[in-house]
Amino acid sequence: MSESKKHLNRRQFISKSAKTAAAVAAVTGFPTIVPSSVFGKHAPSNRINVGAIGAGRISRSHDLPGVWKFDTAQIMAVCDLDQKRAAEGKVLINEFYTKKNGKPFDGVSVYHDYRELLANKDVDAVLISTPDHWHARIAVDAVKAKKDIYMQKPASLTISEGRAMSDAIRKSKQVFQIGSQQRSSPQFRYAAELVRNGRIGDLKTVYVGLPGDPSGDEEPEMPIPANLNYDMWLGSTPEVYYTEKRVHPQKDYDRPGWLRCEQFGAGMITGWGSHHIDCAHWGMGTELTGPVEIWGHADFPKSGLWDVHGIFRTEALYANGVHMVVSNELPNGIKFEGTKGWIFVTRGNYQATASDPVPNADGVKPLEASDSAIIKSVIGPNEIHLYESSDHHGNWLECIKSRKETIAPVEVAHRSCSTCLLHHIVMKLDRKLYWDPSIEKFKNDEEANKMLSRPQRSPYALKT
Structure with missing residues (x-):
């Protein structure tokens, strides 16, 4: 059987x-x-x-x-x-x-x-x-x-x-x-609630700190391991020769090399940006939309197998007037800056480095503010209270039973990822772009709109 x-x-x-x-x-x-x-x-x-x-x-x-x-x-x-x-x-x-x-x-x-x-x-x-x-x-x-x-x-x-x-x-x-x-971590929810309830006045600027990725060496072609279905692993992306650092280690579970190949992802802007930009949107109240203008630049490796972005600074403007800055030069985390002060939130005891999250130095606070009174305030019963989850996988399992929406549903996931990808597109084009989040198209920019999709290899294509 x-x-x-x-x-x-x-x-x-x-x-x-x-x-x-x-x-x-x-x-x-x-x-x-x-x-x-x-x-x-x-x-x-x-x-x-x-x-x-x-x-x-x-x-x-x-x-x-x-x-x-x-x-x-x-x-x-x-x-x-x-x-x-x-x-x-x-x-x-x-x-x-x-x-x-x-x-x-x-x-x-x-x-x-x-x-x-x-x-x-x-x-x-x-x-x-x-x-x-x-x-x-x-x-x-x-x-x-x-x-x-x-x-x-x-x-x-x-x-x-x-x-x-x-x-x-x-x-x-x-x-x-x-x-x-991060949505199931109390400091990120509380930071978003404080911002949404006006504790720092009118929100003006959001700073998102992410790391970059280092480049690597050229890597020789290697025999495909007998235990790996490499053609299917490549999926919809182009055929390229196998080398172990393009895929994942065969002897252990260290950080896989595909994370640094643009063929399979955009690098840290989506890898860690999906976390921080998602939580930034939570505080901004823009979870189901995106920016209207994006600009900035990034450095990319000139040679080597690994070709995702390195150091960068990209910026965006939202329809509500909030300005977002994303850069590897900023502290890892999210800083909300308003007319009456600021709030900074991070994972606290962990940081993102160029290679992976590692324990941070003692004394790093997961939640800080320009005035301690801001983070000591209590969200009143008639104020905005955001979705509360104490365990991310647990919330998913609970919602499977109840059939309710999870704390991080699919449209929110798409909007945070698409915003990261907009920042990546502007890295590649190195000029200001104008985006219409309602129809998800760039305005009067055929070259940029072509980057909303990629050619897909049969038989692994997803109909879009």
């Missing part, structure tokens, strides 16, 4: 067993002992069955642990185009549940093509923890398969892909959460 049919029959068996037990009790008059796992609050029939698509660094360190700690869910499947990573993902999950349950566990199915995982009717929801260039396509296929989605940011490789994805997910009514977990 196939893995899919095994899992498909499990719920039928549980349901039939419960009904049979109840019938026996009714006929004989004697209570039948039914395991609590059948009728319990977190019984297998009540749990959310989760499939993990992508078993690399972010999946192992963040998304899998973010879900498996909840009894309301169980990770039952793992998929990766790298067979070695898929197998190691299965071991990791089985080992966790073995330790958690105090008995051997081997309940994880392995897939090497995400479409086969999506075809498993017993999978309720998926974690999408793949490289950026696969996000939108997998998400669209997932909602077609009636799966709820938690997806790593950024939302898409291009603005047109993001629009297609948002439209498809909102039409489907599936529950979606983008991995903008």
Whole structure:
């Protein structure tokens, strides 16, 4: 029997067993002992069955642990185009549940093509923890398969892909959460509430500090590992020769090289910008729109495999008159500056460096203000209170049960990502651009509008 049919029959068996037990009790008059796992609050029939698509660094360190700690869910499947990573993902999950349950566990199915995982009717929801260039396509296929989605940011490789994805997910009514977990950190919500409730007066300028990425050396062509489906890994992007630093390490789970290749993403402007610009929009009240003017510049490597932006400064103007500045020269975090003071918010004990987030020096405060009275104030009952979540993955699981909207839904995810991509486009063109967020087009600029999408390689294209 196939893995899919095994899992498909499990719920039928549980349901039939419960009904049979109840019938026996009714006929004989004697209570039948039914395991609590059948009728319990977190019984297998009540749990959310989760499939993990992508078993690399972010999946192992963040998304899998973010879900498996909840009894309301169980990770039952793992998929990766790298067979070695898929197998190691299965071991990791089985080992966790073995330790958690105090008995051997081997309940994880392995897939090497995400479409086969999506075809498993017993999978309720998926974690999408793949490289950026696969996000939108997998998400669209997932909602077609009636799966709820938690997806790593950024939302898409291009603005047109993001629009297609948002439209498809909102039409489907599936529950979606983008991995903008700063929204579930209290200091970011509180900072946004303080700004929205006028504690710093009229908001004038928002400063967003992000790092840049260093360049690298030229890398030689290498044989494709037998365990990697490299053609599918490239997906809709152009065919290029394999070299390990273009993809991910074969011996460990260190930071993958694709993060620094423009073929697969835009670099830190979307990698960390998706976090900070999203939270900046939260405080600005511009979550469902974008800027109207964008300008700035960036340095790009002159040679080497890694070609995403390095040092940069880009700026934007919104229709409400707020001016945003994004630069690697600013402190990592978000500074809201108004007519009566300022608020600065960051992750506090962590910072983004050129290579990865690392622990910051002691004494860094997650929330600061020009006057301590600003951050000591209380948001009144009749003031603006923003969506509150104490755990990002937990909020997603709760919303799967309730069918309510998550704290980071798909249109918000698309708008924060599209704004990051606008900043990236202006980096490439190095001139002022005028954007219409209502129709998501540049005004009178054919060259810029061509950059809203990219040519897509068959058969991996997403219809946009």
